[in-house]
Amino acid sequence: MNDAHKNSRDQRLSDEQVRRVLVTLLLGGTVISFSNSALNPAIPVFMSVFDVDIVLGGWVLNAYVLAMSVGLMLSGYLNKRFASKPVYLAAVLGFMLGSVMGMMAFNMSFVIMARAIQGLSGGLIIPLSIGMLYRIYPKQQHGRIMALWGIVIMMSLAFGPLIGAYLVDQFAWWTLFAVTLPLSVIVMAMVWRLIPEPDRGTHDTASPFDTVGFVSLIIWLLTMMIWLSTLKIDFTHGISSRDDLLKIVALGALSILFLLSAVAWWAYERRQSHPLLNVGLFDNKTYLHSNVISITQTVGLMLCLLLLPILIQEVMGESALWTGVVLMVATLVASITTHYAGKRVDKRGARGIGMAGITISALSTLMLAWCLYQPTLWLLILTMSVRGVGVGLAYLPTTTVGFSSLPKDSVTEGAALNNISRRIISTIVITLTTLYIHSRSAQLLAAGSDVGIASAIQEILVIIALMLLFTLPSACKLPRAP
Numbered sequence: 001m002n003d004a005h006k007n008s009r010d011q012r013l014s015d016e017q018v019r020r021v022l023v024t025l026l027l028g029g030t031v032i033s034f035s036n037s038a039l040n041p042a043i044p045v046f047m048s049v050f051d052v053d054i055v056l057g058g059w060v061l062n063a064y065v066l067a068m069s070v071g072l073m074l075s076g077y078l079n080k081r082f083a084s085k086p087v088y089l090a091a092v093l094g095f096m097l098g099s100v101m102g103m104m105a106f107n108m109s110f111v112i113m114a115r116a117i118q119g120l121s122g123g124l125i126i127p128l129s130i131g132m133l134y135r136i137y138p139k140q141q142h143g144r145i146m147a148l149w150g151i152v153i154m155m156s157l158a159f160g161p162l163i164g165a166y167l168v169d170q171f172a173w174w175t176l177f178a179v180t181l182p183l184s185v186i187v188m189a190m191v192w193r194l195i196p197e198p199d200r201g202t203h204d205t206a207s208p209f210d211t212v213g214f215v216s217l218i219i220w221l222l223t224m225m226i227w228l229s230t231l232k233i234d235f236t237h238g239i240s241s242r243d244d245l246l247k248i249v250a251l252g253a254l255s256i257l258f259l260l261s262a263v264a265w266w267a268y269e270r271r272q273s274h275p276l277l278n279v280g281l282f283d284n285k286t287y288l289h290s291n292v293i294s295i296t297q298t299v300g301l302m303l304c305l306l307l308l309p310i311l312i313q314e315v316m317g318e319s320a321l322w323t324g325v326v327l328m329v330a331t332l333v334a335s336i337t338t339h340y341a342g343k344r345v346d347k348r349g350a351r352g353i354g355m356a357g358i359t360i361s362a363l364s365t366l367m368l369a370w371c372l373y374q375p376t377l378w379l380l381i382l383t384m385s386v387r388g389v390g391v392g393l394a395y396l397p398t399t400t401v402g403f404s405s406l407p408k409d410s411v412t413e414g415a416a417l418n419n420i421s422r423r424i425i426s427t428i429v430i431t432l433t434t435l436y437i438h439s440r441s442a443q444l445l446a447a448g449s450d451v452g453i454a455s456a457i458q459e460i461l462v463i464i465a466l467m468l469l470f471t472l473p474s475a476c477k478l479p480r481a482p
Contacts, residue, residue, distance in 0.1 A: 038164030071123015290402025337392025357394025
């Protein structure tokens with residue numbers, strides 16, 4: 001009865017009202033996506049201004065991704081328990097708080113805290129926006145509306161690095177936070193005036209929340225990330241003392257402990273009738289293999305977002321604007337390819353397209369590593385454009401087929417599980433990568449090499465390429481046609 005009443009109410013919205021709601025939600029998603037990508041070229045700037053190394057600098061990206069994962073965990077429960085409009089307004093207000101904190105930051109810790117608050121808010125805003133769009137538009141228009149949503153978000157991600165690089169180059173790092181404030185105020189005003197008030201009694205106020213699963217996962221993530229960030233073993237001269245050996249043993253023991261605790265949490269979630277994350281969905285093999293591909297593609301993409309600014313600005317000595325140009329071109333190519341792949345997957349399935357995308361993205365990553373012997377900006381643009389083709393072919397088709405293999409009432413849970421898995425694993429890998437680059441570059445410099453950090457980045461790129469190639473068997477397991 002409540003659903004019928006809600007649907008009839010949504011249908012009474014005039015076409016003009018619906019268009020205004022669409023513009024409001026698109027603008028909200030644009031602000032989040034822009035902020036997500038605009039700060040990536042500024043990571044070397046933060047490292048220089050606050051005199052920190054790459055390990056702490058990487059937390060500008062890690063904090064945002066990790067906090068967004070928490071927001072995604074909470075979004076489903078909050079959407080069931082409360083009306084979308086007040087939760088959305090609170091999330092935008094939280095994002096503005098993060099922007100103000102970032103502007104006023106006087107050390108790296110405050111920058112990281114600001115990014116965490118913004119990430120948490122973004123993790124709420126994106127799924128709430130999609131949910132509201134699905135409610136106000138009839139089912140036969142969902143595909144068109146989500147295509148429009150995807151194009152706007154991809155354009156925000158594409159131009160974010162360029163605009164962010166321009167602000168850093170021409171003004172100051174704090175303008176990256178300041179520029180989102182007026183847009184956030186506009187979004188809040190539009191949401192307050194244009195989003196329709198929710199019906200009373202349409203929310204499940206008795207919906208249980210998996211408190212144990214949520215708290216234990218947060219504690220596990222924070223403990224592991226703090227431990228990894230403070231882990232610095234000097235292997236410049238190899239393992240030369242008993243202390244070095246003890247550190248390695250402690251590293252191995254704690255790694256096993258974290259792994260066992262993750263397995264225990266997984267087993268707990270499988271036993272719950274209302275789990276925080278429905279990990280039982282991985283029993284579906286098509287969904288499992290699609291997640292393997294999307295996770296590795298995301299890891300490769302996030303590492304490139306971290307490493308490219310350092311390569312272009314620190315190693316090559318170029319302006320941050322060039323970082324923005326390279327990332328913008330790569331993202332535009334990926335978005336165009338994604339649009340093409342989305343049409344083809346309906347006719348030919350994801351197996352062939354996925355295999356081609358994985359191969360292209362892996363080989364282009366190897367080509368990027370080769371470019372570092374004599375890096376030039378135009379060669380980087382070409383290589384990253386080819387890599388954008390690979391990502392566009394590999395990511396969307398495999399993810400679409402994975403969601404399509406689930407029951408319709410499980411797609412939302414599957415999307416949340418996919419997003420959170422990608423973000424958590426990406427955060428862990430990014431932290432390990434920054435540790436490796438820091439230690440390896442110091443070792444190479446001590447050995448007399450004058451290209452320590454470039455060589456370390458090269459080695460990471462080769463590892464990324466091999467990781468991508470290892471997902472080819474997963475692509476082979478996907479159906480030829482949906």
